[in-house]
Amino acid sequence: MNGDAEDTGDQGGTAPCFAHELTAGFAVDSQTRRDVARFRKAERARLYQLRKDMTRDELRTQAARIADALDALLGDVAGRTIAGYWPIRGELDMRPWMTRCAEAGARIGLPVVLQKAAPVEFHAWAPRAKMERGVWNIPVPQSRQPVTPDVVIVPLLGVDDECYRLGNGGGYYDRTLAAFDPAPQIVGIGHDFCALPTIFPQPWDIPMDVVLLGDGSTRRRG
Numbered sequence: 001m002n003g004d005a006e007d008t009g010d011q012g013g014t015a016p017c018f019a020h021e022l023t024a025g026f027a028v029d030s031q032t033r034r035d036v037a038r039f040r041k042a043e044r045a046r047l048y049q050l051r052k053d054m055t056r057d058e059l060r061t062q063a064a065r066i067a068d069a070l071d072a073l074l075g076d077v078a079g080r081t082i083a084g085y086w087p088i089r090g091e092l093d094m095r096p097w098m099t100r101c102a103e104a105g106a107r108i109g110l111p112v113v114l115q116k117a118a119p120v121e122f123h124a125w126a127p128r129a130k131m132e133r134g135v136w137n138i139p140v141p142q143s144r145q146p147v148t149p150d151v152v153i154v155p156l157l158g159v160d161d162e163c164y165r166l167g168n169g170g171g172y173y174d175r176t177l178a179a180f181d182p183a184p185q186i187v188g189i190g191h192d193f194c195a196l197p198t199i200f201p202q203p204w205d206i207p208m209d210v211v212l213l214g215d216g217s218t219r220r221r222g
């Protein structure tokens, strides 16, 4: 690339060979990367505030509605391995549903960050299991027993029309879900205000198969 504008009709600006950088192993235009990061940061702040404004009653009602929708979606869970999550930062508390699934014969796992900027592992959890504080201060099971889920319940901060997720911004679920083969069933769950027209999906974003929101709505991919 020698920037010979007359031959190529190039009107100047940054030479294309410098306009891309690798993000998550993908070539993404640096301006796009900055714009998307700024948009997501602002949306995260707005959505965290909406979570904070919710009453305990609203949170409980929405979690119960989603638990019913999960029961209808998954059917008999005996013998299946389901990844749930320990709620942080105003996420819906699905622990009562996870307990019900365990009692119905499912194996439950929770995400554990072993290393920052790396995929998470899922470690077996049972009701009343002893917990300890992990990375980011998130409670994780004390005993470390890795499991491979058939179903992953993913907490959403936001979600778009194509079922792409906005999360806490670490890229942990994207990294983790990209590494699974075969892919588990990916079920995103979130509050009634989660829906956005688009999160401007990037090459590393992994969409949810099904999304269940606290207003009782369901979205399916494509």
Ligand SMILES: Nc1nc2c(c(=O)[nH]1)N(C=O)[C@@H](CNc1ccc(C(=O)N[C@@H](CCC(=O)O)C(=O)O)cc1)CN2
Pocket (backbone or CB within 6 Å): 085, 086, 087, 088, 091, 111, 112, 113, 120, 136, 138, 155, 167, 168, 169, 170, 171, 172, 173
């Ligand atoms: N309940 C629950 N557990 C989970 C997740 C989740 O979304 N919910 N995760 C799903 O991914 C992983 C943790 N993800 C996290 C991602 C970012 C931050 C965080 O605090 N980030 C910094 C800024 C990030 C940076 O710039 O490095 C911050 O917000 O201050 C915390 C947890 C694993 N466990």
Ligand SMILES: Nc1ncnc2c1ncn2[C@@H]1O[C@H](COP(=O)(O)OP(=O)(O)OP(=O)(O)O)[C@@H](O)[C@H]1O
Pocket (backbone or CB within 6 Å): 023, 024, 025, 040, 165, 166, 167, 168, 169, 170, 171, 172, 173, 174, 175, 178, 204, 205
């Ligand atoms: N498969 C991957 N490999 C390497 N890096 C990745 C991968 N997926 C995502 N990332 C990185 O993670 C960063 C954050 O991603 P993104 O904004 O999609 O987070 P998020 O999905 O909201 O976060 P989280 O899953 O932690 O809740 C991205 O800038 C990207 O560079």
